[in-house]
Amino acid sequence: MPNTELNLGIVGAGKIGVTIARAAVAAGYDVAISGSGPAERIALTIDVLAPGARAATLAEVVQHSDIIVLAVPTHRFRSLPRDLFAGKVLIDAMNYWEPIDGTDDELASAPDGTSVVVQRCFPSARVVKSLNQLGYHEFEEGRRPRGTADRLGMAAASDDREALSRVLELIDRLGFDPVDAGALEAGVALGPDGPAFGVGYGAEELSKLMWVPDVA
Protein backbone atom coordinates (compact mmCIF):
# COMPACT_ATOMS: atom_id res chain seq x y z
CA MET A 1 0.00 0.00 0.00
CA PRO A 2 1.66 3.24 -1.07
CA ASN A 3 1.81 6.14 1.31
CA THR A 4 -1.18 8.02 -0.06
CA GLU A 5 -0.76 10.65 2.63
CA LEU A 6 1.84 12.21 0.34
CA ASN A 7 -0.25 12.06 -2.82
CA LEU A 8 -1.45 15.27 -4.39
CA GLY A 9 -3.76 15.81 -7.34
CA ILE A 10 -3.80 19.04 -9.33
CA VAL A 11 -6.55 19.93 -11.79
CA GLY A 12 -5.25 22.57 -14.20
CA ALA A 13 -1.82 22.67 -15.81
CA GLY A 14 -1.53 26.44 -16.26
CA LYS A 15 0.96 28.74 -14.59
CA ILE A 16 -0.16 28.19 -11.03
CA GLY A 17 -0.99 24.47 -11.36
CA VAL A 18 2.47 23.70 -12.73
CA THR A 19 4.13 25.88 -10.09
CA ILE A 20 2.33 24.06 -7.28
CA ALA A 21 3.26 20.74 -8.90
CA ARG A 22 6.93 21.67 -8.86
CA ALA A 23 6.78 22.75 -5.22
CA ALA A 24 4.95 19.56 -4.25
CA VAL A 25 7.45 17.29 -6.00
CA ALA A 26 10.25 19.12 -4.18
CA ALA A 27 8.37 18.51 -0.92
CA GLY A 28 8.28 14.77 -1.56
CA TYR A 29 4.73 14.45 -2.86
CA ASP A 30 3.64 12.01 -5.53
CA VAL A 31 1.88 14.43 -7.88
CA ALA A 32 -0.63 13.77 -10.65
CA ILE A 33 -1.73 16.77 -12.73
CA SER A 34 -4.27 17.16 -15.53
CA GLY A 35 -4.82 19.77 -18.22
CA SER A 36 -7.84 20.26 -20.41
CA GLY A 37 -7.74 17.14 -22.53
CA PRO A 38 -5.59 14.05 -22.97
CA ALA A 39 -2.59 13.62 -20.70
CA GLU A 40 -0.15 13.53 -23.62
CA ARG A 41 -0.97 17.15 -24.41
CA ILE A 42 0.71 18.35 -21.22
CA ALA A 43 3.33 15.59 -20.92
CA LEU A 44 6.23 17.67 -22.26
CA THR A 45 5.22 20.72 -20.22
CA ILE A 46 5.19 18.69 -17.03
CA ASP A 47 8.42 16.95 -17.97
CA VAL A 48 10.21 20.30 -18.38
CA LEU A 49 8.50 22.54 -15.82
CA ALA A 50 7.60 20.05 -13.08
CA PRO A 51 9.80 16.98 -13.58
CA GLY A 52 8.76 14.16 -11.31
CA ALA A 53 5.06 14.98 -11.50
CA ARG A 54 2.87 12.77 -13.68
CA ALA A 55 0.68 14.11 -16.47
CA ALA A 56 -2.68 12.39 -16.12
CA THR A 57 -6.33 12.59 -17.05
CA LEU A 58 -8.82 14.40 -14.84
CA ALA A 59 -10.26 11.08 -13.68
CA GLU A 60 -6.80 9.76 -12.77
CA VAL A 61 -6.00 12.90 -10.80
CA VAL A 62 -9.19 12.60 -8.76
CA GLN A 63 -8.47 8.91 -8.18
CA HIS A 64 -4.87 9.64 -7.17
CA SER A 65 -5.36 11.66 -4.02
CA ASP A 66 -7.64 12.74 -1.19
CA ILE A 67 -6.37 16.29 -1.63
CA ILE A 68 -7.04 17.99 -4.94
CA VAL A 69 -5.90 21.46 -5.98
CA LEU A 70 -8.37 23.19 -8.30
CA ALA A 71 -6.36 25.54 -10.52
CA VAL A 72 -8.36 25.88 -13.72
CA PRO A 73 -9.26 29.26 -15.25
CA THR A 74 -12.07 30.61 -13.07
CA HIS A 75 -14.57 30.68 -15.92
CA ARG A 76 -14.06 26.93 -16.34
CA PHE A 77 -14.81 25.32 -12.95
CA ARG A 78 -18.57 25.28 -13.51
CA SER A 79 -18.14 22.86 -16.41
CA LEU A 80 -16.82 20.14 -14.04
CA PRO A 81 -19.30 17.52 -12.73
CA ARG A 82 -21.00 18.44 -9.46
CA ASP A 83 -19.93 15.33 -7.57
CA LEU A 84 -16.52 14.84 -9.17
CA PHE A 85 -14.77 15.69 -5.90
CA ALA A 86 -17.12 13.89 -3.51
CA GLY A 87 -15.45 13.53 -0.11
CA LYS A 88 -12.20 15.08 -1.33
CA VAL A 89 -10.36 17.98 0.24
CA LEU A 90 -10.63 20.49 -2.60
CA ILE A 91 -8.23 23.44 -2.49
CA ASP A 92 -9.66 26.38 -4.39
CA ALA A 93 -6.55 28.11 -5.77
CA MET A 94 -8.50 30.23 -8.26
CA ASN A 95 -8.95 33.98 -8.34
CA TYR A 96 -11.77 35.80 -10.05
CA TRP A 97 -10.73 38.81 -12.10
CA GLU A 98 -13.47 40.23 -14.21
CA PRO A 99 -11.11 41.68 -16.87
CA ILE A 100 -9.68 38.19 -17.41
CA ASP A 101 -12.55 35.87 -16.65
CA GLY A 102 -15.41 37.91 -18.02
CA THR A 103 -18.48 38.97 -16.10
CA ASP A 104 -19.82 36.28 -13.80
CA ASP A 105 -22.67 37.77 -11.80
CA GLU A 106 -22.53 35.20 -9.04
CA LEU A 107 -18.78 35.53 -8.49
CA ALA A 108 -18.81 39.31 -8.87
CA SER A 109 -21.43 39.70 -6.16
CA ALA A 110 -20.28 37.02 -3.73
CA PRO A 111 -20.16 38.82 -0.36
CA ASP A 112 -18.69 35.75 1.34
CA GLY A 113 -16.04 35.19 -1.29
CA THR A 114 -15.82 33.12 -4.43
CA SER A 115 -14.89 29.92 -2.58
CA VAL A 116 -18.37 29.83 -1.10
CA VAL A 117 -19.64 29.74 -4.69
CA VAL A 118 -17.18 26.96 -5.48
CA GLN A 119 -18.45 25.02 -2.45
CA ARG A 120 -22.05 25.42 -3.69
CA CYS A 121 -20.95 24.18 -7.09
CA PHE A 122 -19.32 21.07 -5.56
CA PRO A 123 -21.52 20.40 -2.50
CA SER A 124 -19.97 17.02 -1.72
CA ALA A 125 -16.39 18.37 -1.69
CA ARG A 126 -14.60 19.74 1.37
CA VAL A 127 -13.56 23.11 -0.02
CA VAL A 128 -10.55 24.98 1.37
CA LYS A 129 -9.52 28.38 0.03
CA SER A 130 -5.73 28.58 -0.31
CA LEU A 131 -2.62 28.68 -2.53
CA ASN A 132 -4.15 31.59 -4.48
CA GLN A 133 -2.60 34.58 -2.75
CA LEU A 134 0.74 34.79 -4.51
CA GLY A 135 1.55 35.11 -8.18
CA TYR A 136 3.19 32.03 -9.62
CA HIS A 137 6.64 33.64 -9.69
CA GLU A 138 6.28 34.79 -6.07
CA PHE A 139 5.10 31.31 -5.10
CA GLU A 140 8.08 29.69 -6.79
CA GLU A 141 10.62 32.08 -5.30
CA GLY A 142 9.01 32.36 -1.87
CA ARG A 143 9.31 28.70 -0.82
CA ARG A 144 11.63 28.15 2.16
CA PRO A 145 12.42 25.31 4.56
CA ARG A 146 10.67 25.46 7.92
CA GLY A 147 12.38 27.79 10.36
CA THR A 148 13.94 30.06 7.69
CA ALA A 149 13.89 33.67 8.90
CA ASP A 150 12.27 35.17 5.80
CA ARG A 151 9.73 32.39 5.29
CA LEU A 152 6.40 33.71 4.00
CA GLY A 153 3.01 32.89 5.42
CA MET A 154 0.24 31.22 3.43
CA ALA A 155 -3.31 31.23 4.72
CA ALA A 156 -6.13 28.73 4.32
CA ALA A 157 -9.84 29.05 5.09
CA SER A 158 -12.47 26.33 5.38
CA ASP A 159 -15.62 25.36 7.23
CA ASP A 160 -14.23 21.83 7.52
CA ARG A 161 -11.65 21.89 10.31
CA GLU A 162 -10.18 18.51 9.49
CA ALA A 163 -9.77 19.41 5.82
CA LEU A 164 -8.26 22.71 6.87
CA SER A 165 -5.67 21.08 9.13
CA ARG A 166 -4.57 18.80 6.29
CA VAL A 167 -4.13 21.78 3.99
CA LEU A 168 -2.17 23.69 6.65
CA GLU A 169 0.17 20.70 6.83
CA LEU A 170 0.50 20.72 3.03
CA ILE A 171 1.31 24.44 3.08
CA ASP A 172 4.08 23.84 5.60
CA ARG A 173 5.57 21.05 3.49
CA LEU A 174 5.38 23.20 0.36
CA GLY A 175 7.55 25.82 2.03
CA PHE A 176 5.33 28.38 3.73
CA ASP A 177 4.27 29.08 7.31
CA PRO A 178 0.64 27.98 7.52
CA VAL A 179 -1.92 30.48 8.78
CA ASP A 180 -5.37 29.37 9.90
CA ALA A 181 -7.73 31.98 8.47
CA GLY A 182 -10.88 30.43 9.89
CA ALA A 183 -14.15 29.80 8.10
CA LEU A 184 -14.45 29.57 4.33
CA GLU A 185 -15.93 33.06 4.02
CA ALA A 186 -12.69 34.45 5.47
CA GLY A 187 -11.25 33.50 2.08
CA VAL A 188 -12.41 36.96 0.95
CA ALA A 189 -9.29 38.37 2.59
CA LEU A 190 -7.09 36.10 0.48
CA GLY A 191 -8.54 37.03 -2.90
CA PRO A 192 -8.19 40.05 -5.19
CA ASP A 193 -9.03 43.25 -3.28
CA GLY A 194 -8.35 41.43 -0.01
CA PRO A 195 -5.51 42.69 2.21
CA ALA A 196 -3.51 39.46 1.95
CA PHE A 197 -3.54 39.25 -1.84
CA GLY A 198 -0.46 39.63 -4.00
CA VAL A 199 1.95 40.52 -1.21
CA GLY A 200 4.33 38.17 0.55
CA TYR A 201 3.83 38.55 4.32
CA GLY A 202 5.34 36.62 7.19
CA ALA A 203 2.91 34.43 9.12
CA GLU A 204 2.50 36.85 12.01
CA GLU A 205 1.69 39.81 9.84
CA LEU A 206 -0.57 37.68 7.65
CA SER A 207 -2.55 36.46 10.67
CA LYS A 208 -3.32 40.05 11.59
CA LEU A 209 -4.70 40.72 8.12
CA MET A 210 -7.27 37.96 8.32
CA TRP A 211 -10.65 39.55 8.71
CA VAL A 212 -14.05 39.19 7.16
CA PRO A 213 -15.03 42.54 5.66
CA ASP A 214 -18.22 44.10 6.92
CA VAL A 215 -20.51 44.02 3.93
CA ALA A 216 -23.56 45.47 5.62
Added chain:
Amino acid sequence: MTDREFEFGLNTFGEVSSDSSGRVLSEAETVRLMIDEAVLAESVGIDSFNIGEHYRDGHVDTAGHMILATIAGRTERIRLGTSVTVLSTRDPVRLYTEFATLDAASNGRAQLIVGRASSTDSFPLYGFDLADYETLFEEKLDLFTRLLRDQPVTWSGTVRTPLVDQRVSPAIAPGSIPTWVGVGGSPQSVVRAARYGHPLMLAIIGGHPSRFAPYVDLYHRALEQFGHPRLPVGQHSLGFIARTDEEARAAYWPEFERVMTQASLERGFPTPSPERFESEIAHGALFIGSPETVAAKIVESIRDLSLGRFDLKYDIGHLSRDHRASSIELFGREVIPRVRELLAEEPVAAVSHA
Protein backbone atom coordinates in the same frame (compact mmCIF):
# COMPACT_ATOMS: atom_id res chain seq x y z
CA MET B 1 22.97 33.72 -33.49
CA THR B 2 24.99 36.54 -35.00
CA ASP B 3 24.30 40.12 -33.99
CA ARG B 4 23.15 40.92 -37.53
CA GLU B 5 20.11 38.75 -37.11
CA PHE B 6 19.19 40.20 -33.76
CA GLU B 7 16.10 42.39 -33.90
CA PHE B 8 15.66 45.47 -31.74
CA GLY B 9 12.05 46.60 -31.79
CA LEU B 10 10.06 49.47 -30.41
CA ASN B 11 6.57 48.72 -29.09
CA THR B 12 3.68 51.07 -28.45
CA PHE B 13 0.25 50.43 -26.97
CA GLY B 14 -0.98 53.73 -28.41
CA GLU B 15 -0.94 55.53 -25.07
CA VAL B 16 -2.10 59.12 -25.24
CA SER B 17 0.90 61.40 -24.77
CA SER B 18 1.25 64.98 -23.53
CA ASP B 19 3.32 67.98 -24.57
CA SER B 20 6.05 69.74 -22.61
CA SER B 21 3.51 72.12 -21.02
CA GLY B 22 1.68 69.12 -19.56
CA ARG B 23 -1.29 69.35 -21.93
CA VAL B 24 -2.64 65.91 -22.73
CA LEU B 25 -2.66 65.38 -26.49
CA SER B 26 -5.86 64.56 -28.31
CA GLU B 27 -6.30 60.99 -29.48
CA ALA B 28 -5.85 62.09 -33.10
CA GLU B 29 -2.65 63.93 -32.21
CA THR B 30 -1.36 60.76 -30.55
CA VAL B 31 -2.08 58.72 -33.68
CA ARG B 32 -0.03 61.21 -35.71
CA LEU B 33 2.67 61.22 -33.02
CA MET B 34 3.13 57.45 -33.37
CA ILE B 35 3.71 57.90 -37.10
CA ASP B 36 6.39 60.53 -36.43
CA GLU B 37 7.96 58.30 -33.78
CA ALA B 38 8.24 55.41 -36.24
CA VAL B 39 9.99 57.70 -38.71
CA LEU B 40 12.35 58.76 -35.93
CA ALA B 41 12.90 55.11 -34.96
CA GLU B 42 14.03 54.29 -38.48
CA SER B 43 16.36 57.26 -38.60
CA VAL B 44 18.15 56.17 -35.41
CA GLY B 45 18.59 52.56 -36.53
CA ILE B 46 15.82 50.64 -34.75
CA ASP B 47 14.81 47.47 -36.63
CA SER B 48 11.06 47.36 -36.11
CA PHE B 49 8.07 49.40 -34.96
CA ASN B 50 5.21 47.42 -33.47
CA ILE B 51 1.74 48.56 -32.43
CA GLY B 52 -0.56 46.86 -29.92
CA GLU B 53 -4.33 46.40 -29.85
CA HIS B 54 -6.26 47.72 -26.86
CA TYR B 55 -9.81 48.88 -26.38
CA ARG B 56 -9.64 51.02 -23.29
CA ASP B 57 -9.36 54.64 -22.25
CA GLY B 58 -6.06 56.25 -23.04
CA HIS B 59 -5.09 53.86 -25.84
CA VAL B 60 -5.46 54.66 -29.54
CA ASP B 61 -4.01 51.47 -31.04
CA THR B 62 -7.33 49.94 -32.10
CA ALA B 63 -6.44 49.90 -35.82
CA GLY B 64 -2.67 49.52 -35.83
CA HIS B 65 -2.55 48.32 -39.43
CA MET B 66 -3.82 51.73 -40.62
CA ILE B 67 -1.05 53.49 -38.72
CA LEU B 68 1.52 51.00 -40.01
CA ALA B 69 0.38 51.60 -43.59
CA THR B 70 0.92 55.32 -43.15
CA ILE B 71 4.35 54.68 -41.65
CA ALA B 72 5.14 52.45 -44.64
CA GLY B 73 4.75 55.47 -46.93
CA ARG B 74 7.17 57.54 -44.88
CA THR B 75 9.91 54.98 -44.28
CA GLU B 76 12.05 52.59 -46.29
CA ARG B 77 13.69 50.06 -44.05
CA ILE B 78 12.03 49.65 -40.66
CA ARG B 79 9.86 46.54 -40.19
CA LEU B 80 6.21 47.19 -39.42
CA GLY B 81 4.50 44.96 -36.90
CA THR B 82 2.09 44.44 -34.04
CA SER B 83 2.63 43.94 -30.32
CA VAL B 84 0.21 42.13 -30.05
CA THR B 85 -2.77 41.47 -32.30
CA VAL B 86 -5.68 39.90 -30.44
CA LEU B 87 -6.16 37.10 -32.94
CA SER B 88 -8.97 35.51 -30.90
CA THR B 89 -11.39 38.30 -31.78
CA ARG B 90 -10.22 39.00 -35.34
CA ASP B 91 -11.22 37.25 -38.52
CA PRO B 92 -8.05 35.52 -39.78
CA VAL B 93 -9.00 36.12 -43.41
CA ARG B 94 -9.45 39.84 -42.84
CA LEU B 95 -6.21 39.96 -40.83
CA TYR B 96 -4.41 38.20 -43.66
CA THR B 97 -5.68 40.72 -46.22
CA GLU B 98 -4.55 43.64 -44.07
CA PHE B 99 -1.04 42.36 -43.46
CA ALA B 100 -0.47 40.90 -46.92
CA THR B 101 -1.45 44.32 -48.29
CA LEU B 102 0.83 46.07 -45.79
CA ASP B 103 3.61 43.71 -46.80
CA ALA B 104 3.09 44.52 -50.48
CA ALA B 105 2.86 48.26 -49.92
CA SER B 106 5.97 48.30 -47.70
CA ASN B 107 7.97 45.99 -49.93
CA GLY B 108 8.14 43.06 -47.54
CA ARG B 109 8.29 44.76 -44.16
CA ALA B 110 5.12 43.46 -42.46
CA GLN B 111 5.28 41.26 -39.36
CA LEU B 112 2.98 40.36 -36.46
CA ILE B 113 2.85 39.14 -32.92
CA VAL B 114 -0.44 37.36 -32.26
CA GLY B 115 -1.81 36.44 -28.87
CA ARG B 116 -4.84 35.61 -26.76
CA ALA B 117 -4.81 39.01 -24.99
CA SER B 118 -4.26 39.56 -21.30
CA SER B 119 -7.07 42.08 -21.13
CA THR B 120 -10.19 40.85 -22.75
CA ASP B 121 -11.98 44.08 -23.68
CA SER B 122 -12.22 43.06 -27.34
CA PHE B 123 -14.46 40.07 -26.57
CA PRO B 124 -17.69 41.89 -25.71
CA LEU B 125 -16.86 44.64 -28.20
CA TYR B 126 -16.75 42.26 -31.15
CA GLY B 127 -19.41 39.93 -29.83
CA PHE B 128 -17.30 36.99 -28.66
CA ASP B 129 -17.82 34.86 -25.59
CA LEU B 130 -14.93 34.57 -23.13
CA ALA B 131 -15.95 30.97 -22.55
CA ASP B 132 -14.54 30.29 -26.05
CA TYR B 133 -11.18 31.94 -25.18
CA GLU B 134 -9.12 28.80 -25.88
CA THR B 135 -11.00 27.53 -28.92
CA LEU B 136 -11.06 30.92 -30.62
CA PHE B 137 -7.30 31.29 -30.42
CA GLU B 138 -6.46 27.72 -31.33
CA GLU B 139 -8.70 27.60 -34.40
CA LYS B 140 -7.84 31.08 -35.61
CA LEU B 141 -4.11 30.50 -35.22
CA ASP B 142 -4.52 27.36 -37.28
CA LEU B 143 -6.40 29.14 -40.06
CA PHE B 144 -4.18 32.24 -40.03
CA THR B 145 -1.03 30.09 -40.19
CA ARG B 146 -2.39 28.24 -43.20
CA LEU B 147 -3.34 31.43 -45.00
CA LEU B 148 0.21 32.67 -44.48
CA ARG B 149 1.90 29.45 -45.57
CA ASP B 150 -0.25 27.24 -47.65
CA GLN B 151 -2.82 28.71 -50.04
CA PRO B 152 -5.26 27.70 -51.40
CA VAL B 153 -6.79 26.80 -48.05
CA THR B 154 -9.47 24.27 -47.27
CA TRP B 155 -10.47 24.69 -43.64
CA SER B 156 -13.35 24.06 -41.32
CA GLY B 157 -13.87 24.73 -37.65
CA THR B 158 -16.36 26.04 -35.12
CA VAL B 159 -15.45 29.72 -34.98
CA ARG B 160 -16.24 30.79 -38.54
CA THR B 161 -17.63 29.52 -41.83
CA PRO B 162 -15.54 26.93 -43.66
CA LEU B 163 -13.26 27.69 -46.61
CA VAL B 164 -12.93 25.44 -49.63
CA ASP B 165 -9.88 25.67 -51.89
CA GLN B 166 -9.78 29.37 -51.12
CA ARG B 167 -7.14 31.81 -52.31
CA VAL B 168 -6.97 35.22 -50.68
CA SER B 169 -5.20 38.17 -52.33
CA PRO B 170 -2.72 39.71 -52.31
CA ALA B 171 -0.51 36.64 -52.57
CA ILE B 172 2.69 36.47 -50.54
CA ALA B 173 5.64 34.11 -50.71
CA PRO B 174 4.55 31.29 -48.38
CA GLY B 175 5.57 31.97 -44.78
CA SER B 176 7.26 35.26 -45.64
CA ILE B 177 5.43 37.40 -43.06
CA PRO B 178 7.08 36.72 -39.69
CA THR B 179 4.35 35.81 -37.20
CA TRP B 180 5.37 35.48 -33.58
CA VAL B 181 3.16 34.07 -30.84
CA GLY B 182 3.05 36.29 -27.77
CA VAL B 183 2.78 34.54 -24.39
CA GLY B 184 2.57 35.80 -20.84
CA GLY B 185 3.47 32.65 -18.92
CA SER B 186 0.98 29.99 -19.94
CA PRO B 187 2.95 26.79 -20.64
CA GLN B 188 0.31 25.62 -23.11
CA SER B 189 0.77 28.78 -25.12
CA VAL B 190 4.50 28.11 -25.30
CA VAL B 191 3.91 24.59 -26.57
CA ARG B 192 1.31 25.87 -29.04
CA ALA B 193 3.79 28.36 -30.54
CA ALA B 194 6.24 25.51 -31.02
CA ARG B 195 3.62 23.22 -32.51
CA TYR B 196 2.85 25.75 -35.24
CA GLY B 197 6.54 26.53 -35.74
CA HIS B 198 6.16 30.21 -34.90
CA PRO B 199 8.81 32.21 -33.05
CA LEU B 200 8.02 32.93 -29.40
CA MET B 201 7.57 36.40 -27.89
CA LEU B 202 7.68 36.55 -24.09
CA ALA B 203 5.83 39.44 -22.45
CA ILE B 204 7.97 40.04 -19.38
CA ILE B 205 6.46 42.82 -17.33
CA GLY B 206 7.48 41.95 -13.79
CA GLY B 207 10.20 40.09 -11.93
CA HIS B 208 13.63 39.04 -13.09
CA PRO B 209 13.52 37.99 -16.75
CA SER B 210 15.57 34.86 -15.97
CA ARG B 211 12.38 33.49 -14.39
CA PHE B 212 11.33 32.72 -17.94
CA ALA B 213 14.32 30.49 -18.70
CA PRO B 214 12.31 27.29 -18.04
CA TYR B 215 9.80 28.45 -20.66
CA VAL B 216 12.57 28.93 -23.20
CA ASP B 217 13.74 25.41 -22.44
CA LEU B 218 10.17 24.13 -22.84
CA TYR B 219 9.88 25.96 -26.17
CA HIS B 220 13.13 24.55 -27.52
CA ARG B 221 12.23 21.01 -26.48
CA ALA B 222 8.75 21.33 -27.93
CA LEU B 223 10.19 22.58 -31.25
CA GLU B 224 12.37 19.48 -31.35
CA GLN B 225 9.48 17.22 -30.52
CA PHE B 226 7.38 18.71 -33.32
CA GLY B 227 10.26 18.43 -35.77
CA HIS B 228 10.80 22.16 -36.28
CA PRO B 229 14.18 23.87 -36.52
CA ARG B 230 15.37 26.12 -33.69
CA LEU B 231 13.41 29.40 -33.86
CA PRO B 232 14.09 32.68 -32.10
CA VAL B 233 12.71 33.81 -28.75
CA GLY B 234 11.96 37.48 -28.13
CA GLN B 235 11.31 39.59 -25.07
CA HIS B 236 8.87 42.48 -24.69
CA SER B 237 9.40 44.73 -21.68
CA LEU B 238 8.66 48.25 -20.53
CA GLY B 239 11.46 50.77 -20.53
CA PHE B 240 12.67 54.31 -20.75
CA ILE B 241 16.09 55.77 -21.42
CA ALA B 242 17.44 59.16 -20.38
CA ARG B 243 20.91 60.65 -19.99
CA THR B 244 21.22 59.47 -16.40
CA ASP B 245 19.58 56.82 -14.23
CA GLU B 246 18.13 59.51 -11.95
CA GLU B 247 16.64 61.47 -14.82
CA ALA B 248 15.05 58.34 -16.26
CA ARG B 249 13.48 57.29 -12.97
CA ALA B 250 12.18 60.77 -12.23
CA ALA B 251 10.49 61.09 -15.61
CA TYR B 252 9.00 57.60 -15.64
CA TRP B 253 7.76 57.19 -12.06
CA PRO B 254 4.70 59.54 -12.10
CA GLU B 255 3.25 57.84 -15.19
CA PHE B 256 4.19 54.37 -13.98
CA GLU B 257 2.50 55.08 -10.65
CA ARG B 258 -0.70 56.28 -12.32
CA VAL B 259 -0.94 53.38 -14.76
CA MET B 260 -0.09 50.74 -12.16
CA THR B 261 -2.53 52.22 -9.64
CA GLN B 262 -5.27 51.85 -12.22
CA ALA B 263 -4.21 48.27 -12.95
CA SER B 264 -4.08 47.43 -9.25
CA LEU B 265 -7.64 48.68 -8.81
CA GLU B 266 -8.78 46.45 -11.65
CA ARG B 267 -6.93 43.34 -10.59
CA GLY B 268 -6.91 43.67 -6.84
CA PHE B 269 -3.15 44.01 -6.43
CA PRO B 270 -1.52 46.36 -3.96
CA THR B 271 -0.79 49.83 -5.32
CA PRO B 272 2.77 50.44 -6.54
CA SER B 273 5.36 51.86 -4.18
CA PRO B 274 8.59 53.72 -4.96
CA GLU B 275 10.46 50.82 -3.32
CA ARG B 276 8.84 48.29 -5.60
CA PHE B 277 9.61 50.53 -8.59
CA GLU B 278 13.28 50.75 -7.60
CA SER B 279 13.41 47.01 -7.10
CA GLU B 280 11.85 46.31 -10.51
CA ILE B 281 14.49 48.53 -12.11
CA ALA B 282 17.35 46.92 -10.20
CA HIS B 283 16.25 43.28 -10.27
CA GLY B 284 13.11 43.08 -12.35
CA ALA B 285 11.66 43.75 -15.76
CA LEU B 286 11.78 47.56 -16.01
CA PHE B 287 14.47 48.66 -18.48
CA ILE B 288 14.86 52.17 -17.13
CA GLY B 289 18.02 54.21 -16.85
CA SER B 290 20.99 55.57 -18.72
CA PRO B 291 22.01 53.99 -22.03
CA GLU B 292 24.76 52.03 -20.27
CA THR B 293 22.40 50.72 -17.57
CA VAL B 294 19.74 49.63 -20.04
CA ALA B 295 22.26 48.12 -22.47
CA ALA B 296 23.80 46.02 -19.69
CA LYS B 297 20.37 44.85 -18.58
CA ILE B 298 19.37 43.86 -22.12
CA VAL B 299 22.60 41.90 -22.55
CA GLU B 300 21.87 40.04 -19.33
CA SER B 301 18.44 39.07 -20.65
CA ILE B 302 19.85 38.01 -24.00
CA ARG B 303 22.24 35.67 -22.22
CA ASP B 304 19.70 34.36 -19.69
CA LEU B 305 17.03 33.62 -22.29
CA SER B 306 19.04 33.11 -25.51
CA LEU B 307 17.07 35.93 -27.11
CA GLY B 308 16.95 36.72 -30.80
CA ARG B 309 14.82 39.84 -30.38
CA PHE B 310 14.22 42.53 -27.78
CA ASP B 311 11.27 44.93 -27.95
CA LEU B 312 11.15 47.99 -25.73
CA LYS B 313 7.70 49.36 -24.97
CA TYR B 314 8.43 53.06 -24.86
CA ASP B 315 5.06 54.66 -24.07
CA ILE B 316 3.34 54.72 -20.71
CA GLY B 317 0.43 56.83 -19.48
CA HIS B 318 0.78 60.43 -20.55
CA LEU B 319 4.58 60.35 -20.77
CA SER B 320 5.42 63.47 -22.76
CA ARG B 321 6.28 63.42 -26.43
CA ASP B 322 9.69 64.98 -25.67
CA HIS B 323 10.55 62.21 -23.24
CA ARG B 324 9.33 59.60 -25.69
CA ALA B 325 11.42 61.08 -28.50
CA SER B 326 14.60 61.30 -26.44
CA SER B 327 14.13 57.74 -25.20
CA ILE B 328 13.68 56.46 -28.77
CA GLU B 329 16.79 58.36 -29.88
CA LEU B 330 18.94 57.03 -27.06
CA PHE B 331 17.66 53.50 -27.64
CA GLY B 332 18.61 53.62 -31.31
CA ARG B 333 21.78 55.68 -31.20
CA GLU B 334 23.36 54.44 -27.96
CA VAL B 335 21.71 51.39 -26.40
CA ILE B 336 21.54 49.22 -29.51
CA PRO B 337 25.15 49.82 -30.64
CA ARG B 338 26.31 49.26 -27.05
CA VAL B 339 24.41 45.96 -26.78
CA ARG B 340 25.95 44.80 -30.07
CA GLU B 341 29.39 45.80 -28.80
CA LEU B 342 28.94 43.92 -25.52
CA LEU B 343 27.67 40.84 -27.35
CA ALA B 344 30.61 40.94 -29.76
CA GLU B 345 33.01 41.00 -26.82
CA GLU B 346 31.46 37.87 -25.39
CA PRO B 347 29.07 36.07 -27.73
CA VAL B 348 26.08 34.26 -26.30
CA ALA B 349 26.92 30.66 -25.56
CA ALA B 350 24.95 27.99 -27.35
CA VAL B 351 22.00 26.93 -25.22
CA SER B 352 22.07 23.44 -23.89
CA HIS B 353 18.83 21.54 -24.09
CA ALA B 354 19.54 18.40 -22.19
